[in-house]
Amino acid sequence: MGSAGTDVQSAEDSAGPTPGDDPEQAIAGNRRLLIAFAAIGVVVLVVGLVVGTRSRTAPSDWAGTVLERPQEKPDLVLTDTSGRPYDLRAETEGVMTLLMFGYTNCPDFCPISLSTLSAAMEDLDLTTGRGLRMVFVTVDPARDTPEALRSYLDRFNVDFVGLTGTPEQVAAAQRAAGVPPAADDPPGEDGDYTVGHATQMIAYQADGTARIVYPFGTRRTDWNRDLPRLLEGERPT
Amino acid sequence: MRWWCAAVDAPWSWVPRPYIGVWILCGALLALYFRSRAVYRRDHPDAPADPKDRRRAVWFVLGTGFLWVASDWPLGALGAGYLSAVHMLQYMLYTLGAAPLLLMGMPEWMLRNLLRHTRLDTAYRLVANPVVAALLFNLVLIATHAPVSVDALRSTQVGSFALDMVWLLSGIILWTPVVSPLPERQARSAPAKLVYLFLAAAVVPMIPGGFIAFSPEPLYGTYELAPRIGPSALEDQQMAGVIMKVGNLPVIWTVMAVIWFRWYERDQADVRRRRDARRVAAARASGERLSTRATRGTATADGPAGAGPAGADPAGTATVTAPGASAPVATAVPSGPDLN
Numbered sequence: 001m002g003s004a005g006t007d008v009q010s011a012e013d014s015a016g017p018t019p020g021d022d023p024e025q026a027i028a029g030n031r032r033l034l035i036a037f038a039a040i041g042v043v044v045l046v047v048g049l050v051v052g053t054r055s056r057t058a059p060s061d062w063a064g065t066v067l068e069r070p071q072e073k074p075d076l077v078l079t080d081t082s083g084r085p086y087d088l089r090a091e092t093e094g095v096m097t098l099l100m101f102g103y104t105n106c107p108d109f110c111p112i113s114l115s116t117l118s119a120a121m122e123d124l125d126l127t128t129g130r131g132l133r134m135v136f137v138t139v140d141p142a143r144d145t146p147e148a149l150r151s152y153l154d155r156f157n158v159d160f161v162g163l164t165g166t167p168e169q170v171a172a173a174q175r176a177a178g179v180p181p182a183a184d185d186p187p188g189e190d191g192d193y194t195v196g197h198a199t200q201m202i203a204y205q206a207d208g209t210a211r212i213v214y215p216f217g218t219r220r221t222d223w224n225r226d227l228p229r230l231l232e233g234e235r236p237t
Numbered sequence: 238m239r240w241w242c243a244a245v246d247a248p249w250s251w252v253p254r255p256y257i258g259v260w261i262l263c264g265a266l267l268a269l270y271f272r273s274r275a276v277y278r279r280d281h282p283d284a285p286a287d288p289k290d291r292r293r294a295v296w297f298v299l300g301t302g303f304l305w306v307a308s309d310w311p312l313g314a315l316g317a318g319y320l321s322a323v324h325m326l327q328y329m330l331y332t333l334g335a336a337p338l339l340l341m342g343m344p345e346w347m348l349r350n351l352l353r354h355t356r357l358d359t360a361y362r363l364v365a366n367p368v369v370a371a372l373l374f375n376l377v378l379i380a381t382h383a384p385v386s387v388d389a390l391r392s393t394q395v396g397s398f399a400l401d402m403v404w405l406l407s408g409i410i411l412w413t414p415v416v417s418p419l420p421e422r423q424a425r426s427a428p429a430k431l432v433y434l435f436l437a438a439a440v441v442p443m444i445p446g447g448f449i450a451f452s453p454e455p456l457y458g459t460y461e462l463a464p465r466i467g468p469s470a471l472e473d474q475q476m477a478g479v480i481m482k483v484g485n486l487p488v489i490w491t492v493m494a495v496i497w498f499r500w501y502e503r504d505q506a507d508v509r510r511r512r513d514a515r516r517v518a519a520a521r522a523s524g525e526r527l528s529t530r531a532t533r534g535t536a537t538a539d540g541p542a543g544a545g546p547a548g549a550d551p552a553g554t555a556t557v558t559a560p561g562a563s564a565p566v567a568t569a570v571p572s573g574p575d576l577n
Contacts, residue, residue: 107248107464108246108247108248108464111464111465112462112463112464112465115465115469115470116461116462116470119469119470119471123453123454216462217458217462219455219458219461219462220454220455220461220470221454221455224454
């Protein structure tokens with residue numbers, strides 16, 4: 001044996017008896033090892049069960065929240081991004097419509113929700129002409145001019161419809177859609193402010209009735225699973 | 238103040254935000270390390286100075302540095318809740334940076350004492366087995382990158398801390414057969430280390446890496462629903478997959494190259510040593526022949542034949558002593574066809 005072996009020997013001498021010399025210590029070590037392996041096994045088992053359960057039950061579930069009482073599409077007329085009046089019921093008659101309230105300076109919920117939906121629509125090759133319309137109503141009409149709204153929505157999908165109006169019209173639209181009214185947060189030192197608002201998307205099927213809403217956190221894979229079923233007229237229950 | 242990075246709903250901000258738990262962990266590691274060294278020196282004043290001691294301290298400090306960079310703002314915060322690519326970069330820093338450097342920085346006595354006091358000798362002996370180490374490392378890799386694990390653990394500080402520590406531990410397990418301070422816990426030979434590293438750290442991670450890179454949908458809710466910074470959720474995930482798939486290769490192949498070249502150098506040194514030994518043996522034999530011939534008065538060493546008494550020393554060199562002189566005046570190294 002070379003010098004390395006000598007070093008090992010001397011180190012072992014200095015460290016006292018090796019685990020193999022002390023049966024009690026060896027048993028304790030083995031017990032810890034067993035516990036570690038058992039813990040890893042449990043983790044793997046849990047992961048496997050969760051993944052397996054999800055994959056078995058997912059196709060029959062809806063990702064959104066099914067409403068106990070279906071809601072009719074609200075009767076509201078606002079202004080679209082070209083400056084023309086937009087009658088929601090008339091413009092979207094016979095077309096499945098997703099309705100969302102938000103604003104273009106929203107730092108988190110709006111861009112995430114819109115980009116997730118936009119990606120899913122690309123996956124499903126869905127456009128306005130294929131029976132789905134996305135309508136985004138601003139809750140910050142003071143800053144969201146029709147131009148700003150159009151520019152913002154075009155980042156996600158040029159077919160998304162943007163609506164604005166007076167503060168009173170926007171508040172009435174929220175009431176009509178059954179969502180909590182938005183509220184401006186106090187402005188910061190730079191005068192900038194955020195707006196607290198409802199983050200769900202309400203899904204009105206082609207018959208003009210909403211039976212399900214999609215809260216913030218709905219993922220692309222959820223949209224990919226639910227949208228085709230909704231478009232085919234399947235009623236969430 | 239948050240003590241460890243976890244996913245948050247707030248938009249990303251470039252305003253620095255230190256995490257106290259990271260600083261405490263790194264500070265405690267360094268304090269314990271240097272205090273242990275001081276105590277060991279105090280208790281073993283006669284222990285010979287180890288020339289590698291200073292280098293080991295540098296490794297350990299560097300390893301702690303990797304741990305700090307991977308865990309604290311900004312990488313820690315970005316990886317915990319915003320970008321899966323940074324999450325994967327963190328994994329690389331823990332397993333390929335911090336873990337091997339911390340292991341290389343520990344003196345043999347320190348690890349032996351640590352294992353003895355924590356009674357983990359047996360466990361360490363088992364995980365040092367290359368097959369066990371490879372299995373554990375890759376099991377942790379797959380389990381901790383499963384979407385359900387990432388989404389569940391990254392949402393809380395405790396979960397995020399546990400994930401980071403499991404990564405560090407799995408890195409230490411991975412590198413134990415290669416750079417363990419305990420020589421008997423390293424793989425037995427350089428070729429064994431090469432095969433082990435290639436299979437455990439270079440080949441297997443390519444499979445989950447490819448799965449992540451080529452997935453058509455975002456797999457991790459944490460990063461898909463995070464306020465966006467730069468790339469889309471899917472682009473970010475593709476980058477993460479590429480990092481897992483090939484990001485480790487520069488480190489692994491560099492280490493493998495170092496092992497191979499050192500092995501080659503050792504092998505060449507052995508060849509030289511064996512050749513020298515053969516030369517010495519041949520010289521001895523030749524010297525004995527020379528001595529025999531000199532006794533018969535037919536010496537053929539440099540110098541006039543029979544000019545004086547000639548002999549051979551035990552090393553096999555023939556010495557010629559000048560007439561009338563008591564000391565040798567010339568030493569001739571015998572040469573012959575078998576020595577060249």
